Structures are given as structure tokens and as C-alpha cells.
Amino acid sequence: MDSHLFLAYDYPVLGAFWTVMWIFLWVMWLLLLFRIIVDVFRDDRMNGWLKAAWLIFVLVVPFLGALTYVIVRGRGMGERELRHTREQKAAVDAYIRDAVGAGSSTDELARLSELKAKGDITEAEFQKAKEKILH
Template identity: 40%
Template sequence: MDFWDIIWFIVVSFLFIAYLMVMFSILMDLFRDHGTSGWAKAAWVVLLLIFPFLTALVYLIVRGKGMAERRAADALQYKAAQDDYIRKVAGADPAAQIASGKKLLDEGTITSDEFDQIKRAALH
């Protein structure tokens, strides 16, 4: 193998991986879209298998905006679920944490310095 064979192999490998990424992206988007019927999904998949480059190009032109919108909606949904989980794991809201700290202060369980630390932590 000479130098240009190696360069050609790298370029072809890169293009093949990029092609696979586009195909998987299209397939993921196709099955993520709940508004498309099963027959339309089947037709897109069959066309992707028979005419992969042309079908991928047409899909990206026709449904590209919808792909971006569905991906953004999924990202927002994922972030909302993650935020809910963090809130649930982190504990109560700041007002409840401060009220709990005040109760402990009134009972004499903690000092006023510790209560101030609880307030600062709850408000940050």
C-alpha cells in the first residue's frame, strides 16, 4: 500500500460512516414521528433500502424541518424529566427547607449559625 491508498481508505471510511449516521438519523426520526402512518414509514424504509442516496436527500429536503422540531421537542422533554428527577432527589423546595430549618432552630436542635447555613444553601 502506498500513501494515496491510505488516504483514499480514510476518505472512503469517513464517507461511509457519515452515510451510516445519516441513515440511522433518518430511521430514528422516522420512527420517532407519531404523526406518520405505518404505511408511510414502511414506504420510506423500502425506498431507503432501494435508493438510499436519493431517498435520504429527498427525506432531508421534505422533512428536515420536522426532524429538527422533533429532536428539539425530545430534548426539552428529556430536560424536563431530568429537572423533575433532580428536584425529587434534591429534596423539598427552598421554602420548605427553610421552614424545616426554622423548626429545628425553634426546637433547639441547631444553632442560629447552622440555620443561616441552611437558608443560604436553600436559596442558592
């Protein structure tokens, strides 16, 4: 057997733990950098030069840049994320209301026919309202 062949039992458990920990920290670091870069471009109160300066600072001196950014603008990151989430939710809700509103003509017609059956509206009023709904 070759003396350079490493088997699974030759790799210590603590070595596996350290490998997993470093991979985890590396992934977390990439997520933090991505979050900072997204936050820089999401902030509409910063001008282009300030965005470029933060971006260069975070990319050229990554650890110091990311730490400084989180210290200086960390609270605003959460507020901007919350505002963005609320805007997205409002857009989805508006889309759902529009989509449901387009199909609600049958509900309106059913309500009108109930009003006509009760005698609350006349046949002429029913026909006029029905034409409004259908057109």
C-alpha cells in the first residue's frame, strides 16, 4: 500500500469539526458581504459617490470595511430591510386585490340578483347595474 494514501480514519474528528466551522464562517462572511452590498444599493438617501466609496471600502479592505459598515449603518440596515419587505408585501397585496377584483363580477351580479329578488331594486335598475358590471 502507498504510504501517501489517507483513509477516513486518518482524518481526526477535531479536524473535521474545524473544517466544517471554517466552511460555515466562510459562507456567513459571503452572506454578510452580499447583504452589505445590497443595502448600499438599496439606500436611496445616499448619492452615487458615497455608494461607490462604501463599496470600494468593503471590497478593498473587507474585514475592516464590513465591520465599519455594520457599526456605522447597522441600525439603518434593519430599517431599510423592513421598509423593503413592507413595500413588497403591499405590492403583492395590491396584485392579489387586482386579480381577485377582476373575477368578482359574478359576485356583484349575484348580489344584484338578490337585491332584485327582494324587491329593493327595479328591473330597469338591475339591467343598468348589470351593464355597468359587464362592461
